[in-house]
Amino acid sequence: MRPADVAYNHVKRRIMLNELEPETVLTELGLAREIGASQGTVREALLRLQEEGLVSRSGRRGTVVTRLTADEAQEMLVLRRTIETRGARRAAAAATPALIETLLPIRAAMDDAAAQQDEYGLIEADKDFHLAIFRASGLDALEQILVRCMLHSHRFKLWAPGHRRPLVDTVTRHDVLMDCLRARDGEGLAQALGQHIDTIVLLGDAAPTETTA
Amino acid sequence: MRPADVAYNHVKRRIMLNELEPETVLTELGLAREIGASQGTVREALLRLQEEGLVSRSGRRGTVVTRLTADEAQEMLVLRRTIETRGARRAAAAATPALIETLLPIRAAMDDAAAQQDEYGLIEADKDFHLAIFRASGLDALEQILVRCMLHSHRFKLWAPGHRRPLVDTVTRHDVLMDCLRARDGEGLAQALGQHIDTIVLLGDAAPTETTA
DNA sequence: AAGCATATCATTATCGATAATGCGGGTGAT
DNA sequence: ATCACCCGCATTATCGATAATGATATGCTT
Numbered sequence: 001m002r003p004a005d006v007a008y009n010h011v012k013r014r015i016m017l018n019e020l021e022p023e024t025v026l027t028e029l030g031l032a033r034e035i036g037a038s039q040g041t042v043r044e045a046l047l048r049l050q051e052e053g054l055v056s057r058s059g060r061r062g063t064v065v066t067r068l069t070a071d072e073a074q075e076m077l078v079l080r081r082t083i084e085t086r087g088a089r090r091a092a093a094a095a096t097p098a099l100i101e102t103l104l105p106i107r108a109a110m111d112d113a114a115a116q117q118d119e120y121g122l123i124e125a126d127k128d129f130h131l132a133i134f135r136a137s138g139l140d141a142l143e144q145i146l147v148r149c150m151l152h153s154h155r156f157k158l159w160a161p162g163h164r165r166p167l168v169d170t171v172t173r174h175d176v177l178m179d180c181l182r183a184r185d186g187e188g189l190a191q192a193l194g195q196h197i198d199t200i201v202l203l204g205d206a207a208p209t210e211t212t213a
Numbered sequence: 214m215r216p217a218d219v220a221y222n223h224v225k226r227r228i229m230l231n232e233l234e235p236e237t238v239l240t241e242l243g244l245a246r247e248i249g250a251s252q253g254t255v256r257e258a259l260l261r262l263q264e265e266g267l268v269s270r271s272g273r274r275g276t277v278v279t280r281l282t283a284d285e286a287q288e289m290l291v292l293r294r295t296i297e298t299r300g301a302r303r304a305a306a307a308a309t310p311a312l313i314e315t316l317l318p319i320r321a322a323m324d325d326a327a328a329q330q331d332e333y334g335l336i337e338a339d340k341d342f343h344l345a346i347f348r349a350s351g352l353d354a355l356e357q358i359l360v361r362c363m364l365h366s367h368r369f370k371l372w373a374p375g376h377r378r379p380l381v382d383t384v385t386r387h388d389v390l391m392d393c394l395r396a397r398d399g400e401g402l403a404q405a406l407g408q409h410i411d412t413i414v415l416l417g418d419a420a421p422t423e424t425t426a
Numbered sequence: 427a428a429g430c431a432t433a434t435c436a437t438t439a440t441c442g443a444t445a446a447t448g449c450g451g452g453t454g455a456t
Numbered sequence: 457a458t459c460a461c462c463c464g465c466a467t468t469a470t471c472g473a474t475a476a477t478g479a480t481a482t483g484c485t486t
Contacts, residue, residue, distance in 0.1 A: 003470070027437065038471045040253060043438085047257065051264040053357055060438050060478055072354040075299065079358070082295055086288065141285040141365060144266055145292070145358055152354060216440070240467065251441045252468085273448055273468050 003037040007045035010035055015054045015065055016155055017120060022067040026055065051144075052151055073156035080149040081197045083142055084130065085190040090137035092186035102132050103178055110174070114167035122167055123154045129174055133181065133189075153200065173199070216250040220258035223248055228267045228278055229368050230333060235280040239268065265364055286369035293362040294410045297343065298403040300350035300359075305399035307349050315345050316391055323387070327380035335380055336367045342387055346394065346402075366413065386412070 001009075011031065014020045032042045046063050049055045057063045106129045113121035127150050134146055173196060180189035214222075224244065227233045245255045259276050262268045270276045319342045326334035340363050347359055386409060393402035 029437070039438085040440095040472090041470060043257075044260065044469090047260045047264075051260075053354055057438095060436085060476095062437070066354065068354055069351075072352050075296075075352055075355055078299070079292060079295065079355075082292065083288075086291070138282075139285050139288055141266055141279065141281055142288055142292075145361060148358060242467070253442095253470095254440060256468085257439090270468095273446095273466090275467070 003035075003041045004044045007031065007035045007037050007042050008048050011045060011049060012052075012054060013120060015049070016123075016158060018159055020065050022065050024065045025062045026065070027062055052148055054151075054155075068152060068156055070156065073153055076149045076152045076156075077197065077200060080146065080153060081194060083146045083149065084134060084193045084197065087134045087137035087139055087142070087146075088190040088193050089186035090139065091133050091135075092181060092184050092189045094136050094138060095181045095184050096136075099132070099136050100178065100182060103129065103181075106132060107171070107174060107178070110171045114171050117167065119158065119167065122170065123158070126170070126174075127151070127154070133177065157200065216248075216254050217257045220244065220248045220250050220255050221261050224258060224262060225265075225267060226333060228262070229336075229371060231372055233278050235278050237278045238275045239278070240275055265361055267364075267368075281365060281369055283369065286366055289362045289365045289369075290410065290413060293359065293366060294407060296355055296359045296362065297347060297406045297410065300347045300352055300355070301403040301406050302399035303350035303352065304346050304348075305394060305397050305402045307351060308394045308397050309349075312345070312349050313391065313395060316342065316394075319345060320384070320387060320391070323384045327384050330380065332371065332380065335383065336371070339383070339387075340364070340367070346390065370413065 011020070011026070020026070026046070028039045028042050028046065031046075032039045035042065046055060046057060050057050050063075054066060055063050056066050106125055110122060110125040110129065113119075113125055127147065130150060131143065131147060134143065176192050177189065177196065180192055224233070224239070233239070239259070241252045241255050241259065244259075245252045248255065259268060259270060263270050263276075267279060268276050269279050319338055323335060323338040323342065326332075326338055340360065343363060344356065344360060347356065389405050390402065390409065393405055
């Protein structure tokens with residue numbers, strides 16, 4: 001793996017797991033020493049993290065880990081729902097056996113992660129799964145936005161101390177999505193995705209999302 | 214202005230105005246010579262452009278200008294509508310006279326740009342205007358996403374050969390938004406924003422967006 | 427004691443050089 | 457003629473050093 005990727009993954013993981021808490025200040029040279037890369041390489045990694053909204057770089061005052069409120073996470077989920085359900089209809093129409101082939105190993109990776117109680121790994125695989133489906137919609141320009149929305153709702157979810165459900169449930173809940181794809185049932189996929197996302201409850205008092213489907 | 218900003222604005226403008234068409238390949242060293250900065254500086258600018266989705270960097274095969282389909286632009290508009298109308302209620306509730314103070318010079322910049330027929334400048338100011346309002350919502354994490362959505366719908370709009378309306382109309386249509394803010398009328402602002410965005414018609418056959426308001 | 431100018435320092439920003447990498451052309455074998 | 461392989465080249469990736477900058481602390485003036 002490239003040094004820039006090492007730095008990127010290193011910091012990303014620590015932020016997602018809340019090891020690096022919001023408001024923490026990161027310096028390019030400090031991380032460079034810690035990771036063993038040059039300043040410029042770390043710089044690139046931080047730029048990528050800013051791209052995803054995990055850090056904020058403000059001039060010469062250093063790079064700080066961003067905060068994330070429950071409201072923001074909730075809004076991210078609303079957007080995610082809109083993007084995915086609207087993409088679903090196109091994706092199902094364009095679905096090919098090759099898509100299923102792409103999904104299978106990701107599904108397997110989710111199983112592995114769940115078996116090892118690796119919540120971070122599960123989240124990464126979950127992201128890959130949903131993204132792979134969305135890719136079939138052909139709406140390339142929206143992919144990065146979807147990734148961001150998933151990232152932040154996942155980030156918030158990881159902060160919750162108790163995991164409401166066993167990880168295995170999270171995995172199996174993806175099977176119905178594959179069934180819809182195999183049947184090329186766009187409307188069904190959209191509905192299933194909507195429900196799938198609605199089961200991700202971030203707060204008790206959560207405002208009900210508008211019904212886009 | 215910093216060299217990195219020069220490079221960033223230079224390339225961004227050329228892409229937005231379609232001087233650099235989709236699929237055009239950009240090389241770091243090539244741009245560096247053209248602009249008069251070092252490779253690393255151009256690299257940072259390109260990273261920022263990728264962050265906004267205007268270019269795509271794929272390994273060592275160079276950086277290419279992204280495509281943008283009508284469908285994608287339309288979806289961006291849907292997202293923009295969702296984000297802004299939902300943010301509007303919070304923004305209005307938190308609106309202060311200071312916000313209006315912030316808006317006035319932006320509004321003035323829009324007038325200037327319209328008077329000079331500077332469509333690119335107008336678009337930049339329009340972005341600042343909407344962003345300033347959204348900032349008041351306190352949903353920091355969503356700002357970048359909103360910027361992206363606005364950027365891409367603007368990009369697509371700039372491609373249309375004929376400008377349907379005089380630029381001045383575009384400017385004056387923002388006044389009602391300021392009125393709602395002054396009155397701290399969240400519901401009114403949300404409705405006005407929704408209509409405001411709906412008047413941005415990208416395609417003749419445009420699918421009507423779902424009514425979030 | 428308050429306010430302002432200034433020195434110091436930590437940090438980012440930029441540069442030029444060098445290393446690594448993958449692509450395409452060309453060559454030779456079968 | 458076709459395929460595999462190898463070499464050269466264009467480009468990105470990385471590094472180390474240096475310049476620029478803004479924040480903070482310090483001392484001088486009034």
